[in-house]
Amino acid sequence: MSNKPKKLIEKGKRLDGRKVDELRPIKIEVGILKRADGSCYMELGGSKVIAAVYGPRAVHPRHLQEATQVIIRYRYDMASFSVKERKRPGPDRRSIEISKVSREALEPVILKEYFPRSVIDIFVEILQADAGTRTVGINASSVALADAGIPMRGIVSSCAVGKVDGEVVLDLTGEEDNYGEADMPIAMTQEGKITLLQMDGNFTKEEFTRAIELAKKGCKEIYEIQRNALISKYEGVNNV
Amino acid sequence: MSDDIIAEIKRDYIYNLAKKGKRVDGRAFDEYRQIEVETGIIDSAEGSAKAKIGDTQVIVGIKMQPGKPFPDTPDQGAIITNVEFAPIASPSFEPGPPNENATELARVVDRGVRESGAIDLSKLCIKEGEDIWMVFIDVYVLDHDGNLMDASALGAIAALLNTNFPNERYELGKDAPLPIIDLPVAITAAEIDGEIILDPSLDEESIASTIITMITGKDDSLAGMQKSGTGPLTFDQLFHISDIVSKKAKDIRKKYLETS
Numbered sequence: 001m002s003n004k005p006k007k008l009i010e011k012g013k014r015l016d017g018r019k020v021d022e023l024r025p026i027k028i029e030v031g032i033l034k035r036a037d038g039s040c041y042m043e044l045g046g047s048k049v050i051a052a053v054y055g056p057r058a059v060h061p062r063h064l065q066e067a068t069q070v071i072i073r074y075r076y077d078m079a080s081f082s083v084k085e086r087k088r089p090g091p092d093r094r095s096i097e098i099s100k101v102s103r104e105a106l107e108p109v110i111l112k113e114y115f116p117r118s119v120i121d122i123f124v125e126i127l128q129a130d131a132g133t134r135t136v137g138i139n140a141s142s143v144a145l146a147d148a149g150i151p152m153r154g155i156v157s158s159c160a161v162g163k164v165d166g167e168v169v170l171d172l173t174g175e176e177d178n179y180g181e182a183d184m185p186i187a188m189t190q191e192g193k194i195t196l197l198q199m200d201g202n203f204t205k206e207e208f209t210r211a212i213e214l215a216k217k218g219c220k221e222i223y224e225i226q227r228n229a230l231i232s233k234y235e236g237v238n239n240v
Numbered sequence: 241m242s243d244d245i246i247a248e249i250k251r252d253y254i255y256n257l258a259k260k261g262k263r264v265d266g267r268a269f270d271e272y273r274q275i276e277v278e279t280g281i282i283d284s285a286e287g288s289a290k291a292k293i294g295d296t297q298v299i300v301g302i303k304m305q306p307g308k309p310f311p312d313t314p315d316q317g318a319i320i321t322n323v324e325f326a327p328i329a330s331p332s333f334e335p336g337p338p339n340e341n342a343t344e345l346a347r348v349v350d351r352g353v354r355e356s357g358a359i360d361l362s363k364l365c366i367k368e369g370e371d372i373w374m375v376f377i378d379v380y381v382l383d384h385d386g387n388l389m390d391a392s393a394l395g396a397i398a399a400l401l402n403t404n405f406p407n408e409r410y411e412l413g414k415d416a417p418l419p420i421i422d423l424p425v426a427i428t429a430a431e432i433d434g435e436i437i438l439d440p441s442l443d444e445e446s447i448a449s450t451i452i453t454m455i456t457g458k459d460d461s462l463a464g465m466q467k468s469g470t471g472p473l474t475f476d477q478l479f480h481i482s483d484i485v486s487k488k489a490k491d492i493r494k495k496y497l498e499t500s
Binding site for chain 2: 033034035036039046048050052054057075077079080081082083084085086089090091121123124125127128129130
């Protein structure tokens with residue numbers, strides 16, 4: 001591991017040249033997998049993620065099915081080569097927790113009562129990790145759900161805010177996360193209803209308020225990108 | 241290879257076309273779908289490649305780290321190959337540890353790299369008997385539309401060609417390219433009602449009575465073979481396959497590996 005740089009923010013600029021309230025570059029592609037019902041590839045700086053949606057489909061094992069609504073399963077998985085030291089393939093405690101909160105972040109927008117006794121599977125594969133992977137996973141899943149034609153009340157957008165060198169910043173890099181003082185991933189609907197909130201580190205009340213403001217700004221920008229990606233996929237398709 | 245079910249009517253259609261020397265997507269029997277190889281796509285890996293054959297997509301990442309040598313080869317590096325059938329790739333893939341198909345695939349890819357001598361393992365010794373480099377070849381299947389074998393093998397060797405020793409991270413000097421001395425290429429054939437086709441699509445795979453993969457090195461010698469499926473194969477068919485495999489492997493090696 002490299003040593004801690006003296007300063008992570010100098011004259012309002014971060015190590016990668018961003019301002020404190022700026023997201024990393026985003027790349028997004030919809031419908032990249034043939035077999036999946038819906039899919040999305042998303043890059044946020046050095047984090048590269050694929051999300052795929054299967055369903056609604058029959059539930060196995062059957063005792064998991066619910067009589068009045070669809071069940072949602074979410075699997076967050078890191079590829080062995082997505083991090084510096086090879087990660088052993090398969091789930092660990094971290095990925096199980098992330099899978100749970102990510103599922104809960106998306107469930108509120110899905111019209112679950114439309115598909116009783118079935119399941120919607122959301123699979124997220126982290127190909128390269130540089131902080132914020134759970135937020136990218138949620139963003140990509142949201143788009144993949146829409147791509148799969150799942151009826152939804154809206155789209156969930158997610159980003160992380162944190163504290164670096166005593167300053168509240170948007171969208172931490174891996175390095176900022178390592179040496180920063182706080183990290184807070186957050187997800188919200190486009191109406192601003194919070195569906196995921198986690199935090200570790202240290203915020204004063206004032207910093208927390210500022211962080212929420214930054215997160216709103218970040219999620220709004222991501223929402224526009226998600227929306228445009230979905231629209232552009234269907235550009236050129238004539239209205240029927 | 242595949243547990244996907246196929247409609248009876250589609251099965252008949254593929255059979256009947258095969259009798260007339262045709263395939264569903266209009267390919268000739270020995271014609272591959274479009275191949276694409278992209279390398280160096282994962283910064284956190286020591287080497288990486290995405291290989292596409294038609295709609296089939298795999299991503300291969302190489303990780304290297306120091307480890308202990310096997311007692312019988314104290315001065316040689318180790319290759320560890322693993323295949324993950326990521327559930328994003330197919331409705332029939334379920335989360336969990338590798339099943340028998342993923343394990344078979346991993347072992348065939350491993351055999352191709354190992355037996356062709358693709359990596360000069362003697363250059364992977366740090367200190368004899370104590371420290372060697374372990375090369376992890378991790379294949380993640382992203383989209384399964386048939387012939388995972390060839391896509392995985394192609395992705396693996398392309399990723400290895402793109403791999404650097406992470407010497408600096410372990411304070412062992414400067415990063416340097418991994419010594420690659422052979423370029424194994426896997427060619428897969430399927431037998432459908434007596435006819436031999438190359439690069440079977442998922443539908444073709446699921447009705448084929450047998451599937452055979454041959455891996456050849458630069459000098460056209462065989463480095464590995466695997467027959468899967470319950471159908472028998474005649475000697476004539478086997479020699480016919482080995483003839484067409486040589487030519488195909490040469491083309492693919494030239495086009496996608498020797499230029500990079």
